[in-house]
Amino acid sequence: MSDLRLSQLAQVLVTHSARLRVGERVFIETFDTPDDFVQALIEAVAAVGAIPFVETHSNRVLRTLYQSATTEQMQAIGQHELERMKTMDAYFGIRGASNSLEMSDVPAEKMALYQNFWWRPVADQRVNHTKWVVLRYPSPAFAQSAGMSTEAFTDFYFDVCTLDYAKMQEAMVPLRERMLQADRVQLTGETLDLSFSIKDIGAVMCYGERNIPDGECFTCPVRDSVNGHILFNTASLYQGSLFEGIRLVLENGKIVEATASTPAQTARLNQILDSDEGARYIGEFSLGFNPYVLQPMRDTLFDEKIAGSFHFTPGQAYTTADNGNRSQVHWDLVYIQRPEYGGGEVRFDGELIRKDGLFVPDDLLGLNPENLK
Incomplete structure (x- = not known):
């Protein structure tokens, strides 16, 4: 280099x-x-x-x-x-x-x-x-x-x-405004059906000030509002251990069932989620859109920015978009909604925001890959 x-x-x-x-x-x-x-x-x-x-x-x-x-x-x-x-x-x-x-x-x-x-x-x-x-x-x-x-x-x-983060910052302003105004979020996909509220939580744009690479806009579910299930379609490396096939079932905000691809991984997963009371609640929801990051590489800092992905985070909430959840755990788990990963939709208060990894409303088209590169 x-x-x-x-x-x-x-x-x-x-x-x-x-x-x-x-x-x-x-x-x-x-x-x-x-x-x-x-x-x-x-x-x-x-x-x-x-x-x-x-x-x-x-x-x-x-x-x-x-x-x-x-x-x-x-x-x-x-x-x-x-x-x-x-x-x-x-x-x-x-x-x-x-x-x-x-x-x-x-x-x-x-x-x-x-x-x-x-x-x-x-x-x-x-x-x-x-x-x-x-x-x-x-x-x-x-x-x-x-x-x-x-x-x-x-x-x-x-x-x-080293991409143009100033351009990315400008493009994500409308997404932040939509998150600030939204109440109900619905996420659907091949192995996914989740709903929750983000009302009055706040939203934060990420364009290279805290993470490099960057490319996400995050908020946080109201703590007890999450219901549904998700089988994550990317592997995750956390605390030095690799996890695949993580599946979570949530009722009234709490992770009531958690499994992974092997018994050993399932045991370790639940050990982490039992670290403290807050580890079984969600501390972040974020949409990722870095146009260069397309495939998982078992590194959270990159994977959470994958274009057409979102991440859902057991544990600690950031004070900048806070539902009050506190935990020693903050584990960004990534789900990709592009067609080659099974597709999926993101809706805010019933309006289609993103379909199969691409933003749909006119004011959000600037966040699609061809407009960020």
């Missing part, structure tokens, strides 16, 4: 996503990320007069750390990391991976300690009190998950991550 593309991506993060200013402190946290990109990011931060702080991680080392986790250890590390985050104005999280399943054999109870005492307090501080953006970084393992060669995937990656 060329130095030019590294610099272009760094510029997107610094000038579009975080809009860094002179004197602002930015914490750059990387995971299995090549030095070339970290250096480019430091240079871009320094060029605008901001102050870079850097910490690099190895996922293999973190795996060993998590396996040895104790409550006291995770509390101490979490408190230390939280105090540092409180001194920052911005945060960049860049995650690469030589093995996307590196954490798959970390016991669930150990991951829960990390989630509860380290990740959650620091994430809450970061999300609510700093400017922040997170992204993945291309690697052979990532390319393999996407079913592509490393070279082809790297080209794809930079197309996705």
Whole structure:
């Protein structure tokens, strides 16, 4: 990959996503990320007069750390990391991976300690009190998950991550307005029939300020309003474990039945959903429309932006579109409604909003792939 593309991506993060200013402190946290990109990011931060702080991680080392986790250890590390985050104005999280399943054999109870005492307090501080953006970084393992060669995937990656997000922002304004005005949502598809309310919840446009890549507009169901069933047609990697064929049945907002493709996956799925009371309720509903992301690649940050998809999220609700649900879990599960995945419809108060992955009303046509590229 060329130095030019590294610099272009760094510029997107610094000038579009975080809009860094002179004197602002930015914490750059990387995971299995090549030095070339970290250096480019430091240079871009320094060029605008901001102050870079850097910490690099190895996922293999973190795996060993998590396996040895104790409550006291995770509390101490979490408190230390939280105090540092409180001194920052911005945060960049860049995650690469030589093995996307590196954490798959970390016991669930150990991951829960990390989630509860380290990740959650620091994430809450970061999300609510700093400017922040997170992204993945291309690697052979990532390319393999996407079913592509490393070279082809790297080209794809930079197309996705450096598209015209200002154009996307303008195109999604009418969708946000429709979400703000809507009450009842109905989702139907080959393995899907869900209905719920989003009345008075709020809606948030996502165009490269928090995630790279981006391309979604999200809201949140009224907590007890969700009824129906869904069999997700994409696999999901969560807490280092791969899940396929996740099926949820919901009654009055609560997930009352949850299964996956194998008994082991079903057991792990329910273990996660039993993490706390809020994990069996939904904390986000979002429509995805990034024109370059068309196929699942077992990476949530990309998969949740797939054109013609939506994601439905057990667990924590964001305070920007909030139904009051609180949980250590926030698990974006993706369903694609394009024809090759079985099709489907999205309706707001009975009006057809999207059919087989394409927006239908005139004011939303700008979000279809041919108009965003």
